[in-house]
Amino acid sequence: MKALALVATLVTGAILLYGTMDFPAFGDPNAPAAVHLSNNYIEQAVAETHVPNLVTAVLGDYRGYDTMFETVVIYCAGLAVVSVLRRSKS
Amino acid sequence: MSYQSSIWPLAAVLISLLGALPILASDRRPNLRESWTILIAFGKVVIVASMLPTVLNGGGFVFTIAEVIPNVPIQLRVDAMGMFFALVASILWLFTSLYSIGYMRALDEHDQTRYFASFAVAISATLGVAFSANLLTLYLFYEMLSLSTYPLVTHHQDAEARTSGRKYLTYILGTSIGFALPAMLITYQLAGTLDFTQGGILAASGADASTLALILVLFIFGFAKAGIMPFHGWLPAAMVAPTPVSSFLHGVAVVKVGVFSILRVIFHIFGPDLLLQVHLGTVITTLASATILIASLVALTQDNLKRRLAYSTIGQLSYMVLGAGMLTAVGMTGGLLHIAMHAFGKITLFFCAGAIYVAAGKKYISQMDGLGKRMPITYLAFFFGSLSIIGMPPFGGFISKWNLATGAIESGQLILLLVLLVSSLLNALYFFPIVYRGFFMPAAEGEPDGIKEAPLFCLIPLSITALCSLGLFFWPGLFLRLARMAVGL
Amino acid sequence: MKLLQERTEKQKFGESLIIQTAVRMMVPFIQLFGLYVIVHGHYSPGGGFQGGVILGASFVLLALAFDLRTSVRYMSERVNNTLGNVGVLIYTGVAVLCALFGGLFLDYSALDAIIPLGPIAWRSFGIFLVEVGVGLAVMSIMVSLFWDLGSGGEMDEGL
Amino acid sequence: MIWDLDLLILLLVVSCALAAITVKDLLSATVIFGVYSFLMCLLWAEMGAVDVAFTEATVGAGVSTVLFIAAILHTSRRSKD
Amino acid sequence: MTTSNLHMYVLAAPLLTALFVNMLGRVSRSYVAPLVLGALGFSTLASLGVLSRVLDQGSYSYTVGNWAPPMGIELIIDPLSALMLVLISSVALLASFSALPMVAKEQAGKEHLFFTLYLILIAGLMGLVMTGDAFNLYVLLEITSITTYGLIAMGKGRAPLASFNYIIMGSIGACFYLLGVGYLYILTGSLNMADIAQILPQLGGDAAMATALCFILVGLWIKMALFPLHGWLPNAYSLAPTGAGLLVAPLMTKVTIYLMVRVMFSIFGADYLFVQNPLVQSGMVWLATAAIICASCLALAQRNLKRMLTYIIIAEVGYMVGGVWLANSTGLSGAILHIVNDALMTLCLFLAAAAIAYRVGSLDFDNLQGLYKRMPITMAAFTVGAFSMIGIPPTAGFFSKWYLILGGIEAGHWEYVVALLFSSLINAILFFRIIAIAYFRKEGDHARLQREEAPLIMQGPLILTAATLIVIGLGSGPLVRGIIKLALPVGF
Amino acid sequence: MEQFLAIIIAKYNYWLYVVLMMIGFYAMIGKRNLVKKLIGMNIFQTAIILMFVSAGAKYGAKIPILNKHEVLEHGVRAAQVVNPLPHVLMLTAIVVSVSVTGVALAILQRIYREYGTLEEDEILEKLGR
Structure with a gap:
């Protein structure tokens, strides 16, 4: 079992490493991730939302839908813990 | 042929399907329930008969239920071939209903409501098969018939019924899903349609001979209700059912639905011309001939009367397939005609077997010595029925066998003629001892005296069907005409 | 001195006077900091989630230094639960409200129809509103998680 | 960003991760995991992700660890592997 | 772009109601049922509205928060997602009728918690089918998972252990998916599916793209329990509380298959998947074939109705995955039709199982004897569901199987065709074994058996579902022509 | 040498994230203690977060908190x-991870109540009995 797990791990790691070959270098300001979307956020977010903390602006507004579900996720977690752990009264 | 859109085909199918509901509802009142049964059976005959004139005049009816797959609707269509089968089935159902009432009451069977309801659904499916306009609709009703007969086969709900029921479903469902369904799909893929068309739909697809052979064999084995060996084992097993079930379903409806489906495929999916062109007729005739001979030989060895009849049925069914496989018009007419002739003969035989069981409680031929003197009407009917099956004049079976023999000669396959003759001889060999024992052997010692004829409800139907098989020799006109129309003569 | 000794002996494992006193003094400041983090999320690192966790941590700290019952005395389970529900309700409610007032889902500028502050200001304010909601929800859930996991689900039976 | 500091922290992080899954005592493993989270959060802060670092500090190193400990106190401390 | 908010209300109704169920249900449990049924009823009606609107006016994209697509989160409402919305809401509505009495019986005192999680799960599923954003999909996937973990762990006995296994496997799946999304993000800098699809072909980076595809798909396969990765499903679904199983079993795997279709065609595109990598394509059909055959065989070994059904679910996953990867429109429409049909078939069978469990308690085969006499209506509906699973016309299952097999023939993948037929036969054996057990009785039981049906609130949806199976079967022509053909991705 | 260093x-941190991910993944599927599996899960998730945060990093850049007036003017x-953007995503991911951890810990306590152990093989042994 452990050997199998090790093999699975190594294979997964190898595939991931193979995938990193195409990655732009770390910290490259011209990487696709750094130029495509994020520039719009950095340049427009303050003007569009009046929130200087870009993370908050993106979190609360541009991707507010994600954040809403994030809140629901943690709400669910709380409920799930209660419902799993408590013994029912009857 | 021109078809007019009409609700009547649907009505003919639905009347007994919906009729199952009032039967179920009147669970606690047997008289009401059985009145319903007879009423529905009668209504069905009337509806089917009302469509007869139009069909005889070369017309037909069509009704589309739903369009489910591109180019393949669920559609009912009444043509000569369907009319032929529907007429046989609905008339015989009327007799069977009467007989069932007598039989079930005499034996005081349990769960009679379920029995009559399933019966109604089964006949509905049978008519559905008869009136199917395409292969998909036929398959639908074919499966409906398989499933609705399961409660009938396992009616007694004991260990034997359970085993037989399992065997029945394994054969029937297994072959229809495993062989018929893929054959149907490949056909659809090749032809783009599944409509029954005079002359076949596969001719235009340009498929090569090996593919066609594969499809044909899949279809023949797929419709295992026709009992082509080696997929015949379910039929003797299904004989555990109450006798009306055996007589009607396993003498007429179920098995003939299998044959009818194969005939439909040969006539209207492949088309005789295509089969002749790629020389596939021999495949059919070889399979059928083998089944005829083997089944007749096995029938000789059976002591249980119903099992002997079952093997006889297997053999007779292959006559019809054989006729179709000759690919000549006369042979095909003979094959189709044999559906009707055999139906009347075999149902008489089964009715008699049931009557003997009701009256004397006997199942085995070896116990039936001397019974003929006590139940003369039953035994006379049995004699008539067996003569018809053997193909003696003046009984209906002669007409179909004559056509078959002519077809064999016409197609130039004299070996088939030999098969017909040998099997007729074998038929005589396994039927005459029963009659002989009944009339001429002394009764075994210690036999109770009280044995007399079965109740009237049993006796009347079996007399009528026996007379019918006699009458069909003299007046075969209606069926002959329909059969000829079906093969295009 | 003796009194103190007796008291120390009576104390359960892990409880100490010094820690308890320190915690008692620290909790208000922690809570204040948590509120600051929520409110000031627009201008500095942090926001509803982090602030909520800090608020929740203050109760967890109480529970650690004293026991679970003490923290329940500060905020009963019913209140905690209501706060959690209200928190999520603020977020989803604002989202639906935006849709109801003619905008798209979560389009805060649509709320301009209620109080005209200007669409951009409403965006900023809307973010603030939902951050408060997130803060409440996260605080409540964190506390509830700790209560339940720390008591093994015995909350109902007096911890 | 100072890449050699980054690398140093990363190596520490990897060793913490290895330790966390190999230590037999679950309580120690949890605490080591807390350290791992804290180092991670340093790393992220140093990469400019202040919000993520803040969250990880409160959640990963704080709440998660506490929850783990709370659960372990109610179950068992030992681990066979 | 549109300003219609109708589909958002479909999602918001269960989400908001969940909060009220939690708050009010704590006060009195009598609030729970009307709230749940009201919200789901509203959702069902509204989703029908969405569907008719989409069919009428064409598909549209919706931007949450009114930010233009790659910036904000985009929702895609096309015929396929609208169809899924209808499916989810109606299945949830039907299931909840039956779940209410079951939960009151099994989880007394926890109804409000159960139904809060239940409603949020439904909202999550609805969000999943609409989203057009790769990361949003991850968040919603986690919502559905976390609620499912909780719901399953509420069961008795081994259920928490099964749930824990599910957590580990589910987290691996979600993490793999997230890794794949991360790779895509690093490659393209975008999270919007349409945007990514536009950028990807211009990039040279094949290694990272292949890795991303691999991880996203493997992640989803774990979540949908495709054959070698199915280990968590049987225990989790069969040990879950009956009420949870009613919702989770019909919907979760089906929605995940929908997601696979969405990701495959909206992000990577048919050209990359099928034309450039034919080996992968045929390999996947083989994998699906193996899944169908192995799961069917495993189902044969089960001695409990619910466990048997779970293995059938795994086999059905193989059907749909195979259908999608056949790479022709017949197979794909078959797969989509089968998503709808399979959800309803599974619902029908699980509803019947719930009704039986309500009266009989255990679902082991030995306890089912004589059920046709005791619960004729339930068993009749069960039989319809079973026929549909086997694929007997005119039930719905036959027609989707028809398209799948036809697609297999068209693509020349005969192994897949054989596997489908084989699985139909195995299903026939499985179900007729149960039907035979329930039809025959124990010795001496003939007189004793009385009719004792489940309460009407459980029977109603069961009958309705069974009827729907036949109606959908007969109406599959218009369904395929009118909706599913429109729902096929571009290029098919 | 210079090239190698480059x-x-x-x-390097993509490589190390793969190493971390492998450690976490191995713990999830190879370790038999359920708590270890959970720790592995958390490590796995932080590894992913590391990948995303690395993707967002730029040499010599400021943190994403700007001065409102300056930005509006200049x-x-x-x-x-x-x-x-990656920071936002990862905030969500962290929340998800802590939620899953919480639920898993609750379930762990249920399992412990039922079986008295958290070792997978011991539980299976007890189930086998």
Whole structure:
């Protein structure tokens, strides 16, 4: 079992490493991730939302839908813990 | 042929399907329930008969239920071939209903409501098969018939019924899903349609001979209700059912639905011309001939009367397939005609077997010595029925066998003629001892005296069907005409 | 001195006077900091989630230094639960409200129809509103998680 | 960003991760995991992700660890592997 | 772009109601049922509205928060997602009728918690089918998972252990998916599916793209329990509380298959998947074939109705995955039709199982004897569901199987065709074994058996579902022509 | 040497994230203690977070908190500010991870109540009895 797990791990790691070959270098300001979307956020977010903390602006507004579900996720977690752990009264 | 859109085909199918509901509802009142049964059976005959004139005049009816797959609707269509089968089935159902009432009451069977309801659904499916306009609709009703007969086969709900029921479903469902369904799909893929068309739909697809052979064999084995060996084992097993079930379903409806489906495929999916062109007729005739001979030989060895009849049925069914496989018009007419002739003969035989069981409680031929003197009407009917099956004049079976023999000669396959003759001889060999024992052997010692004829409800139907098989020799006109129309003569 | 000794002996494992006193003094400041983090999320690192966790941590700290019952005395389970529900309700409610007032889902500028502050200001304010909601929800859930996991689900039976 | 500091922290992080899954005592493993989270959060802060670092500090190193400990106190401390 | 908010209300109704169920249900449990049924009823009606609107006016994209697509989160409402919305809401509505009495019986005192999680799960599923954003999909996937973990762990006995296994496997799946999304993000800098699809072909980076595809798909396969990765499903679904199983079993795997279709065609595109990598394509059909055959065989070994059904679910996953990867429109429409049909078939069978469990308690085969006499209506509906699973016309299952097999023939993948037929036969054996057990009785039981049906609130949806199976079967022509053909991705 | 160093600097934290992910993944599927599996899960998730945060990093850039008035008046050069999008995503991911951990811990307590152990093989042994 452990050997199998090790093999699975190594294979997964190898595939991931193979995938990193195409990655732009770390910290490259011209990487696709750094130029495509994020520039719009950095340049427009303050003007569009009046929130200087870009993370908050993106979190609360541009991707507010994600954040809403994030809140629901943690709400669910709380409920799930209660419902799993408590013994029912009857 | 021109078809007019009409609700009547649907009505003919639905009347007994919906009729199952009032039967179920009147669970606690047997008289009401059985009145319903007879009423529905009668209504069905009337509806089917009302469509007869139009069909005889070369017309037909069509009704589309739903369009489910591109180019393949669920559609009912009444043509000569369907009319032929529907007429046989609905008339015989009327007799069977009467007989069932007598039989079930005499034996005081349990769960009679379920029995009559399933019966109604089964006949509905049978008519559905008869009136199917395409292969998909036929398959639908074919499966409906398989499933609705399961409660009938396992009616007694004991260990034997359970085993037989399992065997029945394994054969029937297994072959229809495993062989018929893929054959149907490949056909659809090749032809783009599944409509029954005079002359076949596969001719235009340009498929090569090996593919066609594969499809044909899949279809023949797929419709295992026709009992082509080696997929015949379910039929003797299904004989555990109450006798009306055996007589009607396993003498007429179920098995003939299998044959009818194969005939439909040969006539209207492949088309005789295509089969002749790629020389596939021999495949059919070889399979059928083998089944005829083997089944007749096995029938000789059976002591249980119903099992002997079952093997006889297997053999007779292959006559019809054989006729179709000759690919000549006369042979095909003979094959189709044999559906009707055999139906009347075999149902008489089964009715008699049931009557003997009701009256004397006997199942085995070896116990039936001397019974003929006590139940003369039953035994006379049995004699008539067996003569018809053997193909003696003046009984209906002669007409179909004559056509078959002519077809064999016409197609130039004299070996088939030999098969017909040998099997007729074998038929005589396994039927005459029963009659002989009944009339001429002394009764075994210690036999109770009280044995007399079965109740009237049993006796009347079996007399009528026996007379019918006699009458069909003299007046075969209606069926002959329909059969000829079906093969295009 | 003796009194103190007796008291120390009576104390359960892990409880100490010094820690308890320190915690008692620290909790208000922690809570204040948590509120600051929520409110000031627009201008500095942090926001509803982090602030909520800090608020929740203050109760967890109480529970650690004293026991679970003490923290329940500060905020009963019913209140905690209501706060959690209200928190999520603020977020989803604002989202639906935006849709109801003619905008798209979560389009805060649509709320301009209620109080005209200007669409951009409403965006900023809307973010603030939902951050408060997130803060409440996260605080409540964190506390509830700790209560339940720390008591093994015995909350109902007096911890 | 100072890449050699980054690398140093990363190596520490990897060793913490290895330790966390190999230590037999679950309580120690949890605490080591807390350290791992804290180092991670340093790393992220140093990469400019202040919000993520803040969250990880409160959640990963704080709440998660506490929850783990709370659960372990109610179950068992030992681990066979 | 549109300003219609109708589909958002479909999602918001269960989400908001969940909060009220939690708050009010704590006060009195009598609030729970009307709230749940009201919200789901509203959702069902509204989703029908969405569907008719989409069919009428064409598909549209919706931007949450009114930010233009790659910036904000985009929702895609096309015929396929609208169809899924209808499916989810109606299945949830039907299931909840039956779940209410079951939960009151099994989880007394926890109804409000159960139904809060239940409603949020439904909202999550609805969000999943609409989203057009790769990361949003991850968040919603986690919502559905976390609620499912909780719901399953509420069961008795081994259920928490099964749930824990599910957590580990589910987290691996979600993490793999997230890794794949991360790779895509690093490659393209975008999270919007349409945007990514536009950028990807211009990039040279094949290694990272292949890795991303691999991880996203493997992640989803774990979540949908495709054959070698199915280990968590049987225990989790069969040990879950009956009420949870009613919702989770019909919907979760089906929605995940929908997601696979969405990701495959909206992000990577048919050209990359099928034309450039034919080996992968045929390999996947083989994998699906193996899944169908192995799961069917495993189902044969089960001695409990619910466990048997779970293995059938795994086999059905193989059907749909195979259908999608056949790479022709017949197979794909078959797969989509089968998503709808399979959800309803599974619902029908699980509803019947719930009704039986309500009266009989255990679902082991030995306890089912004589059920046709005791619960004729339930068993009749069960039989319809079973026929549909086997694929007997005119039930719905036959027609989707028809398209799948036809697609297999068209693509020349005969192994897949054989596997489908084989699985139909195995299903026939499985179900007729149960039907035979329930039809025959124990010795001496003939007189004793009385009719004792489940309460009407459980029977109603069961009958309705069974009827729907036949109606959908007969109406599959218009369904395929009118909706599913429109729902096929571009290029098919 | 110089080139080698450049490659290391360019990719090192992607490599180390793979190492971390492998550690976590191995713990999830190879360890038999259920708590260890959970710790592995958390490590796995932080590894993913590391990958995303690395993707957002830029050399010599500021943290994504700007001065409102300055930006409104003069604008901002995107290359000077760290990419905020991965941070947002990862905030969500952290929340998800802690939620799953919480639920899993609750379930662990239920399992312990039932079986008295958290070792997978011991539980299976007890189930086998």
